[in-house]
Amino acid sequence: MARRLLIRPGAIGDFIVSLPALEFLRDDYTEVWTANATTSLGRFADRARSISSVGLDRLAITHDDDVVERLRKFDSIHSWYGTAHTAFRERVEALGLPFTFYDALPSGPLNAVDFYLNQVGAPLGTKPHIECRLQRRTELAVIHPFASNLEKRWPMESFQELAERLEHLGRVQWCRGPEEQLDHSYFVENLYELGTWLASASVYIGNDSGISHLAAAVGTPVVAMFGPTDPALWAPRGERVTVFSLDSPVEEVYETASKLLFA
Numbered sequence: 001m002a003r004r005l006l007i008r009p010g011a012i013g014d015f016i017v018s019l020p021a022l023e024f025l026r027d028d029y030t031e032v033w034t035a036n037a038t039t040s041l042g043r044f045a046d047r048a049r050s051i052s053s054v055g056l057d058r059l060a061i062t063h064d065d066d067v068v069e070r071l072r073k074f075d076s077i078h079s080w081y082g083t084a085h086t087a088f089r090e091r092v093e094a095l096g097l098p099f100t101f102y103d104a105l106p107s108g109p110l111n112a113v114d115f116y117l118n119q120v121g122a123p124l125g126t127k128p129h130i131e132c133r134l135q136r137r138t139e140l141a142v143i144h145p146f147a148s149n150l151e152k153r154w155p156m157e158s159f160q161e162l163a164e165r166l167e168h169l170g171r172v173q174w175c176r177g178p179e180e181q182l183d184h185s186y187f188v189e190n191l192y193e194l195g196t197w198l199a200s201a202s203v204y205i206g207n208d209s210g211i212s213h214l215a216a217a218v219g220t221p222v223v224a225m226f227g228p229t230d231p232a233l234w235a236p237r238g239e240r241v242t243v244f245s246l247d248s249p250v251e252e253v254y255e256t257a258s259k260l261l262f263a
Contacts, residue, residue: 001028005071007079008034009051010104011148012191012210015041016217017106017237018080020126021116025078033081040192041130041214056081060091071097078120080104106233113237127237128217132196139170141261142198142215144206146180152208154225154246161250162205162257170202170261177211203260205253212236221260223253 004027008018015038022032023044032042033051042048051057055067059082071077076098082088083101092099106115114124145159163172174185175194188194194211195218198204204215205223208231216222216238224236227246235243240263242256 002076003027003029003074004031005074005077005079006030006032006045007051007056007077007081008032008038009081010035012038013213013234014104014210016128016130016210016213017112017234018116019044019128019130019217020113021120021122024117024120024122024126027076031074037191040190041195043130043192051081060085060087064091068095068097071095074098076100078102108230108233111232111237112234127239128213129219130192130195130214130217132192132199132218137202138200139261140201141166141170141172141257142175142186142201142204142220143172144175144204144209144211145182146177146211147207147209151228152226152246154207154248158250158253159205162254165250165254166257166261169258173201175211202263203257205257208234216241221263223257223260225253 006022006025008015015034030045031047032045033049033054034042036050036052039048039050054070058064059067078100080102083103102119106112117124143159143163145156147153166172174182176182176185176187178189195214198215198220199218201220204220206212207225208229212222212224213236216236221240222236222238224243225246226243231243244253
C-alpha cells in the first residue's frame with residue numbers, strides 16, 4: 001500500500017484553495033499535515049495532523065530524529081512547506097527523503113485554485129468542495145465583517161447598514177473568529193463545524209478572508225467584498241459567488257444579497 005504525505009501550511013483560505021490539488025494527490029493511504037486550525041478540514045485524507053504536533057518545524061534546527069522517523073514512513077511527500085528554507089531542503093536531500101516541493105504563493109494569471117492544480121498536473125477548473133452533514137437551508141444571512149488585513153475590510157458601518165436592511169427580510173447572524181470581538185456573534189473554533197453551520201444559510205456576506213472561502217466550499221451563496229487583492233487570483237471559487245469592490249455602495253450589495261436570501 002502506497003503511503004503519501006501532503007504538507008500544506010498557511011492560513012484558512014490558503015488551505016481551502018489548495019483542496020482540489022491535495023485531493024488529486026490522494027494515494028492508497030494519505031496523511032495531511034497542516035496548520036492546527038485547518039486540520040478539521042482535512043477530511044479527504046486518512047489522517048490529518050497539525051504541523052506543530054509532529055514537530056516538523058524542528059527539522060534542520062534542533063533534535064529531529066523523531067521527525068525523521070515519521071517522515072521515513074512515507075513513500076512520497078508533497079510539500080508546500082520548506083520550499084524557500086535552504087537548511088530544510090538540504091536536510092531533506094541529505095536524508096534521501098522522497099520530497100517534492102511546490103511554491104506556496106500563487107502568481108497570476110491563474111486563479112489560486114488553478115495555480116495549485118497546475119502545480120500537481122491536475123485538470124484545471126475544479127472547485128473546492130467540503131462535504132458537510134445535510135443541512136436544511138434556512139432564510140438566514142450570515143455576515144462575517146473581518147479579514148486578517150484591515151485594508152481588506154469593507155467598512156463596518158456599511159456591514160451594519162446592510163444588516164439592518166436585511167433584517168427586514170429575514171434573520172441575520174454575525175459570525176467571528178477566535179481573535180475577533182463582536183457582540184452577539186456566532187463563534188465555533190472547529191472549522192468543519194463552522195462550515196456545517198454556514199451550509200444552512202441562504203447567503204453569506206464577507207471580505208477577502210478564509211471564512212469566505214469556507215462558505216463557498218460548502219455551497220453557500222457568497223457575496224465577497226474585495227480589495228486591494230486581485231479577485232481574479234484570490235476570489236472564492238463556488239457555484240454562486242458574487243464579488244464587489246470595497247468602494248461598492250450598500251444599496252448595490254443589498255440588491256444582490258436580498259435576492260440570494262430568497263433564491
